[in-house]
Amino acid sequence: MKKLLTTSIKVKKTKNFYLIILLMVLFFIMGYVHNNNLAYITLFFIFSFSLIGMILGRVNIKKAFYSLPDIRIFAGDKVVLPFKKEGDFFAEIENEVIFEKRGINKKEFLIKSSYPFKLAVFYKKIPVKVLVYPALKGESLKTAFFGKEENDFEGLKQYNYEDMKYIHWPSLAKEDLQVKVFGGKKKGRELVFDYSKIPGNKEDKISQLAKWAYEAYEMGEEFKIILPDMEINSKEGFDEVFKKLALY
Amino acid sequence: MRYSKNWLYIDILVFVTFLPFFFVLPVLMKVFVIVGAYFVYKKKTSVLWLLGAFSIVFSFYNFWEFKDFRLYVKFLASMLVWGYYLQRTKEVNFYVKLTPFLFFGLGIVFFQNVYMLFYLLFEIFIFLVLVFYRYMNLKDSLIKSFQVFLFSLPLVILLFLFFPRVHQRHFIFGFSGENYSSSFSGIVKASNESVTLSKTPVVEFKLSKIYPKIYLRGDVLNIYKNGEWVRGISIKDKLVSISDLEVYYLKEYPNLQNYIFAVDLPIESEYGKLDENFVLKSKKPINKLLFIQITSALNYKLSPVKFPFIDLVYDKTKNLNAQKEAKRFLKIKDEKKRLSEIIKFFKSQKIVYSLKPKNLDPLNIVDSLFEKKRGYCTHFASAFTLFCRMAGLPARVVVGYMSNSSIKGYYKIYSKDAHAWSEVLINGIWVRVDPTEFAYKNESIKEFAKVKPNYLDVYLSYIRFLIEEWILKYDAFKQEKFLKFFKAHFVTIIISFLIFVVLIVLIAKNLRRKELLDPLYKKLKKRPQKQSVYEFLSSFNDKRLDEINELYQKIVFYKSTKEDIKKLKRLIKNYKGEK
Numbered sequence: 169m170k171k172l173l174t175t176s177i178k179v180k181k182t183k184n185f186y187l188i189i190l191l192m193v194l195f196f197i198m199g200y201v202h203n204n205n206l207a208y209i210t211l212f213f214i215f216s217f218s219l220i221g222m223i224l225g226r227v228n229i230k231k232a233f234y235s236l237p238d239i240r241i242f243a244g245d246k247v248v249l250p251f252k253k254e255g256d257f258f259a260e261i262e263n264e265v266i267f268e269k270r271g272i273n274k275k276e277f278l279i280k281s282s283y284p285f286k287l288a289v290f291y292k293k294i295p296v297k298v299l300v301y302p303a304l305k306g307e308s309l310k311t312a313f314f315g316k317e318e319n320d321f322e323g324l325k326q327y328n329y330e331d332m333k334y335i336h337w338p339s340l341a342k343e344d345l346q347v348k349v350f351g352g353k354k355k356g357r358e359l360v361f362d363y364s365k366i367p368g369n370k371e372d373k374i375s376q377l378a379k380w381a382y383e384a385y386e387m388g389e390e391f392k393i394i395l396p397d398m399e400i401n402s403k404e405g406f407d408e409v410f411k412k413l414a415l416y
Numbered sequence: 417m418r419y420s421k422n423w424l425y426i427d428i429l430v431f432v433t434f435l436p437f438f439f440v441l442p443v444l445m446k447v448f449v450i451v452g453a454y455f456v457y458k459k460k461t462s463v464l465w466l467l468g469a470f471s472i473v474f475s476f477y478n479f480w481e482f483k484d485f486r487l488y489v490k491f492l493a494s495m496l497v498w499g500y501y502l503q504r505t506k507e508v509n510f511y512v513k514l515t516p517f518l519f520f521g522l523g524i525v526f527f528q529n530v531y532m533l534f535y536l537l538f539e540i541f542i543f544l545v546l547v548f549y550r551y552m553n554l555k556d557s558l559i560k561s562f563q564v565f566l567f568s569l570p571l572v573i574l575l576f577l578f579f580p581r582v583h584q585r586h587f588i589f590g591f592s593g594e595n596y597s598s599s600f601s602g603i604v605k606a607s608n609e610s611v612t613l614s615k616t617p618v619v620e621f622k623l624s625k626i627y628p629k630i631y632l633r634g635d636v637l638n639i640y641k642n643g644e645w646v647r648g649i650s651i652k653d654k655l656v657s658i659s660d661l662e663v664y665y666l667k668e669y670p671n672l673q674n675y676i677f678a679v680d681l682p683i684e685s686e687y688g689k690l691d692e693n694f695v696l697k698s699k700k701p702i703n704k705l706l707f708i709q710i711t712s713a714l715n716y717k718l719s720p721v722k723f724p725f726i727d728l729v730y731d732k733t734k735n736l737n738a739q740k741e742a743k744r745f746l747k748i749k750d751e752k753k754r755l756s757e758i759i760k761f762f763k764s765q766k767i768v769y770s771l772k773p774k775n776l777d778p779l780n781i782v783d784s785l786f787e788k789k790r791g792y793c794t795h796f797a798s799a800f801t802l803f804c805r806m807a808g809l810p811a812r813v814v815v816g817y818m819s820n821s822s823i824k825g826y827y828k829i830y831s832k833d834a835h836a837w838s839e840v841l842i843n844g845i846w847v848r849v850d851p852t853e854f855a856y857k858n859e860s861i862k863e864f865a866k867v868k869p870n871y872l873d874v875y876l877s878y879i880r881f882l883i884e885e886w887i888l889k890y891d892a893f894k895q896e897k898f899l900k901f902f903k904a905h906f907v908t909i910i911i912s913f914l915i916f917v918v919l920i921v922l923i924a925k926n927l928r929r930k931e932l933l934d935p936l937y938k939k940l941k942k943r944p945q946k947q948s949v950y951e952f953l954s955s956f957n958d959k960r961l962d963e964i965n966e967l968y969q970k971i972v973f974y975k976s977t978k979e980d981i982k983k984l985k986r987l988i989k990n991y992k993g994e995k
Contacts, residue, residue, distance in 0.1 A: 203891050220564055255942065256942060
């Protein structure tokens with residue numbers, strides 16, 4: 169969980185603010201013309217409520233905190249950040265965002281609230297620090313490494329907890345569950361993704377590596393990424409691999 | 417029918433702001449309001465059109481009556497409610513949003529009484545609740561609204577007291593919601609009729625201090641004809657000197673007469689006119705509650721501009737015995753002494769005060785009172801005044817009210833306090849003499865005890881009067897009075913106000929009832945907003961919270977045992993927050 173920090177609060181008056189001023193002027197005239205104390209009392213109540221409303225709104229926005237659970241964000245993807253409300257307040261936060269760059273991204277998010285009387289909108293920017301994984305771009309793993317697509321069907325074998333997508337459903341009816349075996353996939357081998365052998369600039373290379381790594385994880389292949397000054401093994405886990413790629 | 421939240425807010429506001437008008441509308445309009453609500457529900461616009469037009473035309477067909485401002489207001493309110501009903505069958509629009517504001521504004525202009533003051537506070541509170549209801553559940557919004565309401569009170573009070581006011585007349589129209597009462601007439605009969613005392617309130621006022629006896633000047637009567645005192649041509653009086661000035665508000669109940677019963681002697685009034693004998697009268701009969709500022713002198717010297725021969729007139733053919741008795745007083749040259757001798761003589765007659773006099777002869781009132789020795793204030797004043805005239809002193813009868821009981825200078829005068837007394841011209845100055853004081857004893861104590869005002873009633877009236885005087889009628893004059901008081905008691909007022917503020921803050925902060933789950937909410941840093949506790953706790957998908965939830969629901973909805981509550985508290989205590 170990333171605790172967010174508050175920054176300064178900005179206030180923008182709404183249409184209602186000017187309507188309330190108009191209403192107060194009207195009540196003042198009503199009170200003044202005939203010394204109507206009920207109108208005066210209403211006027212003073214409206215004034216007090218507005219004042220208290222402004223204070224409440226400020227306190228409310230000051231209390232407004234959101235935390236962001238760890239999620240996987242890839243550069244260039246439109247994401248809806250799953251902000252979590254921390255505490256007892258009324259506000260909205262903008263949560264649709266596209267991060268263009270990989271690595272640690274600092275971005276300010278706008279929290280806004282017109283609580284309680286909608287006389288003003290209170291804004292607060294909260295800085296959010298997120299780790300953005302590289303964009304997944306480039307050639308597909310299958311075409312680049314295996315030469316042929318995975319859907320080159322080779323035969324059936326006994327089911328052994330493989331991914332659902334390989335299940336041969338007609339066999340289910342015969343109560344002898346089998347899975348499909350595709351060409352190009354061999355057990356026990358390790359793929360090697362070499363940074364230096366990928367064409368393009370640094371970002372292209374990283375994106376290509378990320379794409380391959382992503383697909384490899386999806387397919388359950390083991391791999392090794394060779395960067396000019398370090399090696400990353402798929403056994404380190406998805407997040408660790410991508411973190412290293414993001415920060416490289 | 418789908419009932420949208422927007423309509424809910426508007427309907428509630430319109431209902432609350434319209435309610436005071438409902439009670440003053442003509443019967444037909446009342447029926448329309450109730451029946452119309454059904455057709456609004458059924459969305460029958462054309463029926464509403466016809467019904468509304470019918471009700472308005474038949475309620476207000478007499479255009480001649482429109483010179484009465486109140487009728488005009490009723491008409492306006494009827495049109496507004498009709499308009500609202502017609503728009504209510506459509507989508508939410510500008511007109512329906514405006515309606516509650518119009519009713520609210522009309523309400524505070526036309527209803528000027530204590531009830532409206534409290535109703536106004538209620539309306540403001542409802543408005544607050546609706547604002548907060550958009551954010552939280554009803555219970556929380558009630559609490560929040562009450563908190564905001566309480567917090568705003570000190571500011572409202574400060575603004576109300578110190579906001580600069582200009583000298584401006586209060587308006588005297590609109591609905592005051594008081595019934596008519598009439599028990600006073602400009603004629604005083606010295607007849608045999610017995611008097612029944614009534615507790616109808618007449619006037620209320622508050623003076624700066626307590627006076628042992630307060631006389632309210634009604635009318636000055638100077639001709640005694642056929643056993644009745646009536647007002648004849650009167651010699652103009654002028655003020656020689658005044659002291660003990662009191663500026664106060666007089667609240668007079670409607671009496672359908674022109675008399676304004678001001679404290680003797682009224683000098684100035686913002687309403688009504690003083691006649692040549694300093695009797696305050698309004699141009700029009702008082703048919704609604706009057707609340708006016710009057711200046712009176714409690715100590716004054718009044719003198720006729722020329723000698724009032726008319727106040728020496730008496731029927732020489734009547735009261736022969738008294739005339740004989742009176743002759744000996746003529747010899748006393750010093751008028752003051754003559755009066756004191758007359759009083760002594762009057763006392764020696766040992767007349768008993770009685771509300772049920774018997775066999776009095778109004779034409780020979782002096783003789784018959786001295787003979788029968790039973791009478792009430794009118795008889796006392798009549799006999800004394802006539803006797804003074806016989807003894808060569810110009811005298812007249814003044815009718816009005818007299819009171820000798822007050823709460824801190826607050827007087828509430830009832831019909832039973834009606835009184836008559838004499839004014840005798842001594843050395844060119846009118847001197848008030850209350851002959852009833854010379855009564856030997858009071859036979860009617862029991863009757864008076866029966867109509868003794870209920871203390872609760874008097875105290876409630878007093879509070880209401882104070883609210884009327886200091887809130888509804890607060891003005892530049894009152895503000896000056898307050899500022900003087902504020903300067904004199906600066907420290908006390910500031911300290912009391914601070915204590916008041918602290919109290920309000922304490923009350924407002926402790927409003928939220930302690931709930932069993934409060935410590936848990938603290939740990940979760942969240943509390944249910946617009947959902948039930950069950951939904952709220954389930955939304956976490958946390959086994960520990962589910963356990964707490966189950967137990968809590970059992971305690972609340974099924975059976976609450978001490979062990980369960982203990983267990984719940986323990987579970988909450990052990991809960992370490994979200995994973």
